[in-house]
Amino acid sequence: MNEGLVVLVRAIIAFFSLLIFTRLLGKEQISQLTFFDYVLGITVGSIAAELTVDLTSRAWPHFIGLLTWATLGYLMEIVSLKWRYAAKYLEGEPTIVIMNGKFMEKVLKKMKFRASDILELLRNEGIFDVNEVDFAIIEPNGKISVLKKPEYLPLTPKDMNIKVSPSGISTELIYDGKIIEENLIQMKKDRKWLMDQLKKQGIRDASEVFLFLLNPAGSIYIDKYSDNMKNPIDIGDYKGPY
Amino acid sequence: MRNFMTKAIPIATIAIFILIMTSGGYLKRPLGDEDSFSKMIEDITTDVNDGAWDRADSNAKNLVNTWNRIVIRIQFSTEQEEIDDISTSLARLHGAVAAEDKTNALIELKEAYNHWINIGK
Numbered sequence: 001m002n003e004g005l006v007v008l009v010r011a012i013i014a015f016f017s018l019l020i021f022t023r024l025l026g027k028e029q030i031s032q033l034t035f036f037d038y039v040l041g042i043t044v045g046s047i048a049a050e051l052t053v054d055l056t057s058r059a060w061p062h063f064i065g066l067l068t069w070a071t072l073g074y075l076m077e078i079v080s081l082k083w084r085y086a087a088k089y090l091e092g093e094p095t096i097v098i099m100n101g102k103f104m105e106k107v108l109k110k111m112k113f114r115a116s117d118i119l120e121l122l123r124n125e126g127i128f129d130v131n132e133v134d135f136a137i138i139e140p141n142g143k144i145s146v147l148k149k150p151e152y153l154p155l156t157p158k159d160m161n162i163k164v165s166p167s168g169i170s171t172e173l174i175y176d177g178k179i180i181e182e183n184l185i186q187m188k189k190d191r192k193w194l195m196d197q198l199k200k201q202g203i204r205d206a207s208e209v210f211l212f213l214l215n216p217a218g219s220i221y222i223d224k225y226s227d228n229m230k231n232p233i234d235i236g237d238y239k240g241p242y
Numbered sequence: 243m244r245n246f247m248t249k250a251i252p253i254a255t256i257a258i259f260i261l262i263m264t265s266g267g268y269l270k271r272p273l274g275d276e277d278s279f280s281k282m283i284e285d286i287t288t289d290v291n292d293g294a295w296d297r298a299d300s301n302a303k304n305l306v307n308t309w310n311r312i313v314i315r316i317q318f319s320t321e322q323e324e325i326d327d328i329s330t331s332l333a334r335l336h337g338a339v340a341a342e343d344k345t346n347a348l349i350e351l352k353e354a355y356n357h358w359i360n361i362g363k
Contacts, residue, residue: 002317009318013259020252055322060263 003055010059014048017063021070026077034091034140040073091140098136101149111138122146168216177207177225187214198222266319266362270312277308283355290339290347298339298347306332320361328357 021044044066051062080087095111097104097118108115118136121144127133135147157164171183173194184190194206201222203209213221272278282305289298309332313325331354338346 002314003322006317006322009262013262016255017259020256023252058263058266058319058321060319063259063263 006055007053011052013059013063014051014066017051017066018044018048021066025070025073035142036076036090037073040069044069044073094137094139094145096135096137097144098130098133101131101134113138118144165217167219170213170215170219170221172211173214174206174209174212177209179206187216189214262318264319266316268362269315269319270358270362276304277311279305279308279312279358280355282308283351283358286335286339287348287351290344290351293344295339295342299336302332302336302339306336316362324357324361328354328361331357 047062047066047069051059051066054062076090080090095107097107097111097113103115103118108118119130121138122128122130122133122136125144125146127146127148132148132152133146134149137145139145171187172180173183173187173189174180179191179194184194194212197212197220198204198206198209203222203224206212208224208226209222210225211221211223270279272281282301286298286301286305289295289301309328313329317325331350335347335350335354338350
């Protein structure tokens with residue numbers, strides 16, 4: 001038995017099985033994961049690791065374990081999507097921990113949160129004075145959502161009756177020196193327009209550009225490979241190399 | 243077409259993986275006359291019972307060669323311990339045949355056959 005070869009083949013099986021199963025489980029970001037999703041991820045990853053290197057047992061039982069966990073995770077997602085009560089039961093629901101500026105002590109006790117934990121979460125959100133908070137809600141993923149008191153809310157153009165045009169989402173027209181034709185068509189522009197814009201910035205060829213972004217409002221962002229920075233700021237403490 | 247491929251490729255990949263992982267039972271089957279592990283065990287058992295030690299020795303060597311060929315085919319779908327156990331049994335069998343020790347030879351033959359039955363299950 002060639003152990004190296006067997007581990008190689010098993011690693012390929014585990015890697016692509018994990019890839020396919022996680023794609024099937026959805027596109028939730030790490031920050032959106034509930035505690036159960038987190039544990040599910042660790043368990044599935046652990047089974048995949050055992051599938052790869054545990055040669056004392058066949059790959060098949062490990063694969064069945066992997067498949068079962070992934071399927072159950074998928075079923076839980078389906079149930080949560082279709083049945084609102086189940087979603088609340090399985091994933092938890094948002095909990096108000098500060099209401100009208102007052103801490104909800106009983107809720108904190110039930111959730112096993114200390115006031116200092118809430119203050120820490122608030123500081124993470126850039127709030128250092130609890131007096132600014134009207135409502136604070138702990139989301140199922142453990143993050144805090146804060147509604148500030150009206151007097152602490154930032155001024156918006158609407159408050160000032162200022163008309164603004166929507167900026168929209170920027171689209172890449174040049175990436176890594178290459179023109180992306182599909183995006184040009186999508187933005188209803190052509191190569192001639194693009195080259196004119198580059199010329200205005202003193203750029204002769206698209207290959208000089210690292211990134212060219214255009215948003216629907218017509219705003220352009222260009223980053224060249226040569227940034228011509230005379231004194232770039234170094235925030236590192238040591239010279240390196242790392 | 244692209245939509246079809248995005249579904250077909252993962253399904254085909256998983257199917258191939260399942261085939262590789264469960265192929266032990268099929269791949270241990272003999273590919274030719276000199277590839278049958280269980281028949282060779284039977285032959286050696288007859289040789290040992292008849293006291294034909296030279297023939298038993300020759301057959302035991304062939305059995306080891308056959309086993310080494312089978313291992314290459316089944317290694318991805320069986321556990322290492324089962325493979326090691328058969329290899330150990332065959333080594334002991336070789337020793338028992340060389341010593342013309344009928345009792346131990348029969349014990350090792352039975353044990354090797356038992357492991358063979360369990361392999362790839």
